[in-house]
Structures are given as structure tokens and as C-alpha cells.
Amino acid sequence: MVERQMRVLGIALVAVVVLAGCGASDEVEEPTATRMAAEGAPTLAPMAPPPGTPVDESKGGAGTASPMASPATGGGEPATGSVTLEGYDIGWRYDDQDTAAGEITITVAPGTVIELVNEGSAAHNFEAADLGLDQDMPVGETVQVTIPEDAEPGEYAFICNIPGHAQAGMVGVLVIAEEGAAAGGDEAATGEGDAAGGAVTLEGYDIGWRYSGQDVNGGEVTMTVAPGTVIELVNSGNAMHNFEAADLGLNEDMPAGQTVQVTIPEDAEPGEYAFICNIPGHAPAGMVGTLVVH
Numbered sequence: 001m002v003e004r005q006m007r008v009l010g011i012a013l014v015a016v017v018v019l020a021g022c023g024a025s026d027e028v029e030e031p032t033a034t035r036m037a038a039e040g041a042p043t044l045a046p047m048a049p050p051p052g053t054p055v056d057e058s059k060g061g062a063g064t065a066s067p068m069a070s071p072a073t074g075g076g077e078p079a080t081g082s083v084t085l086e087g088y089d090i091g092w093r094y095d096d097q098d099t100a101a102g103e104i105t106i107t108v109a110p111g112t113v114i115e116l117v118n119e120g121s122a123a124h125n126f127e128a129a130d131l132g133l134d135q136d137m138p139v140g141e142t143v144q145v146t147i148p149e150d151a152e153p154g155e156y157a158f159i160c161n162i163p164g165h166a167q168a169g170m171v172g173v174l175v176i177a178e179e180g181a182a183a184g185g186d187e188a189a190t191g192e193g194d195a196a197g198g199a200v201t202l203e204g205y206d207i208g209w210r211y212s213g214q215d216v217n218g219g220e221v222t223m224t225v226a227p228g229t230v231i232e233l234v235n236s237g238n239a240m241h242n243f244e245a246a247d248l249g250l251n252e253d254m255p256a257g258q259t260v261q262v263t264i265p266e267d268a269e270p271g272e273y274a275f276i277c278n279i280p281g282h283a284p285a286g287m288v289g290t291l292v293v294h
Contacts, residue, residue, distance in 0.1 A: 081198025082113040082144075084232045084259060087137055087160065089120035090168045093259075104172040112147045115201040117234045119257055124165065128158040128174055140236050142203045142210055151176050199230040204254055204277060206237035207285045221289035229264045241282065245275040245291055268293045 083106065085092060091099040094106050108114070118124050118137040126145060127134045133145045137160075153176050160170035200223065202209060208216040211223055225231070235241050235254040243262060244251045250262045254277075270293050277287035 082115055082200055083108065084115045084117060084199070084201045084234065085126070086117045086119050086234070086259060087124035087126075087170070088118075088257075089122050090160075090165055090170060092160075092170055092172055094172070099169045099172070105175060106172065107175040107177055108147050109177055110147050110149045110151045114145050114147070115142055115232070115234075116145065117142045117201070117203065117236060117259075119234070119236050123162060124170070125161045126158060127161045128156050130156050131174070133158075134161070140205060142201065142234065142236070147174070147176065153177060199232055200225065201232040201234060202243070203234045203236055204241035204243070204287070205235075206239050207277075207282055207287060209277075209287055209289055211289070216286045216289070222292060223289065224292040224294060225264050226294055227264050227266045227268045231262050231264070232259055233262065234259045240279060241287070242278045243275060244278045245273050247273045248291070250275075251278070264291070264293060270294055 083094070085094050085106065092104050093099075094104050097104040106114075114126070116126050116135060116137050118139055118141055121139060123139060124137040125135065126137060128145075131148060131151060135143055135145045137143055156174040156176065158172050158174055159166040162170075200212070202211050202221075202223065209221045210216075211221045214221045223231075231243070233243050233252060233254050235256055235258055238256055240256060241254040242252065243254060245262075248265060248268055252260055252262045254260055273291040273293065275289050275291055276283040279287075
């Protein structure tokens with residue numbers, strides 16, 4: 001009997017110990033992490049929007065291109081006859097000036113013809129509003145404007161008026177000088193008429209020649225020039241071209257997208273002289289013409 005009571009008491013004691021253990025609360029306080037800024041960590045700049053994304057100027061966005069650098073010097077004697085101004089994507093080139101380096105300056109006399117060559121893949125335009133000049137420049141073509149004979153001496157701004165092109169740098173200055181101060185006095189060439197002096201422009205394209213309204217697609221090109229005339233050779237195509245007038249000792253490569261020059265020898269005899277592009281296959285394809293020296 002006593003032994004039985006001892007067993008019951010032992011079982012009860014074990015039960016009490018077990019229940020006490022189950023009821024214990026092992027509460028653990030979780031640590032609080034504090035994020036510290038890394039010393040010297042770089043600050044990320046906001047990403048620029050993709051090209052063509054409209055800019056919200058109310059939020060501080062810029063709507064126009066930055067001003068170009070200071071104008072290049074374009075002084076010297078005013079040009080007469082004709083000069084060549086090249087438009088490309090996006091800018092102007094004249095002589096050794098380029099709008100990539102700053103605004104360009106062209107010094108001309110009244111009556112000067114400006115040959116406008118579009119060497120780019122986009123349409124361009126030449127506008128000198130104060131002189132009443134506004135000429136579209138189709139892709140890959142050469143067009144002309146003429147400084148009015150009654151233009152007053154002074155400075156006249158010109159631009160490409162295609163939206164966005166002037167803001168991107170297609171601007172320049174025409175300086176009109178007194179006609180009497182011009183170097184030389186020859187008039188621009190008009191095809192097969194009077195001999196040209198000064199400078200004229202011959203354009204090579206893929207594949208053909210253009211000169212003063214003539215195009216080899218309409219027949220052989222004829223240029224009437226005088227001894228000493230400079231021929232500006234403009235390659236508006238994507239392929240290499242060449243100008244060769246063997247009987248005058250002229251042979252000049254024309255890299256794609258560039259303008260080079262040849263000069264009619266001062267001692268050239270009057271007569272007709274064939275010229276070609278000597279790149280294989282180009283002459284048979286029509287890149288031939290005639291120089292008439294007067």
C-alpha cells in the first residue's frame with residue numbers, strides 16, 4: 001500500500017516538472033539593424049532620355065542645342081565668280097572652315113555664285129533672309145544662289161532653315177565687300193558660254209558628273225574655262241571617283257564625301273580636252289566630259 005502511494009506521488013511530481021518546462025517563455029529580443037551610408041560611395045546621375053524623347057522644359061529640360069564656339073576667321077579677299085559651300089549631316093563646310101569648329105564666314109562680292117552641295121543623307125536649305133535668298137538643297141544634289149548685284153557691303157547671317165538644323169550649328173555669316181576690292185573679276189561659268197575664270201564646281205556622284213545644270217544622264221558634260229581656272233571637284237557619292245584630263249596633265253582622286261581641286265594650266269592651249277573618271281568601269285558608265293579652253 002505504501003509502495004503504491006509512493007509511485008503515485010512520483011508520477012505527480014514528474015508531471016508538475018514537465019508542465020513547468022512547457023510554460024517557460026524563452027523570449028529572445030531580435031537585434032535592430034541600422035543601415036549606414038558607405039563613406040565615399042558614388043552618387044548616380046539621372047539617366048539621359050533616349051534620342052528623340054520630347055523634353056519637358058517646365059522641368060528644367062533644355063530645348064535647344066548649346067551655342068557653337070567662336071566664329072572661325074574667314075576674312076581675306078572677297079570671292080568672285082563662284083564658291084562652293086557644302087552642307088552635311090549636320091553642318092556647313094567652306095574652304096578650310098567647318099561648323100564643327102565654330103561659325104563659318106564667307107567673304108564674297110556682289111554677283112558671286114554660291115554652289116550649294118548637299119553631301120548628307122538629309123535635306124538641307126540655304127537661307128540669307130536679309131539678302132532675299134532661300135534655296136532648298138535636295139540630298140546628293142548641287143544647286144546655286146547668286147549674291148544680288150545691288151547687295152550693300154556688310155555682314156549677313158545665313159542658316160539652314162530645316163527645323164532643328166540651325167540650332168544644331170548650321171549657321172554662318174556672309175561678308176559682302178565692295179566689288180572693286182574683289183580679287184580677279186571673272187564671271188561664273190554658264191555651261192558652254194563664255195570661258196570661266198576664278199573657280200567652278202564639278203560634282204561627281206554614283207555614277208555620273210553634274211556641272212552648272214548639265215548632267216551626264218542628259219548627255220556629255222561640257223565645261224568652258226580659261227587658263228588658270230580652279231575646278232572644285234566635289235564627290236557627293238559613296239564611292240571613290242577621279243578626275244583625269246590626260247592631255248592637260250591633270251589627274252586627281254576624289255575621296256567619297258570630300259572636295260578637292262585641280263587648276264587649268266596657265267599655259268593651256270585653246271581647244272577641247274576630254275576628261276573622265278578613271279576608276280575602272282566609271283567612264284564606260286558615263287563619267288566622261290569635255291573641257292573647252294578659251
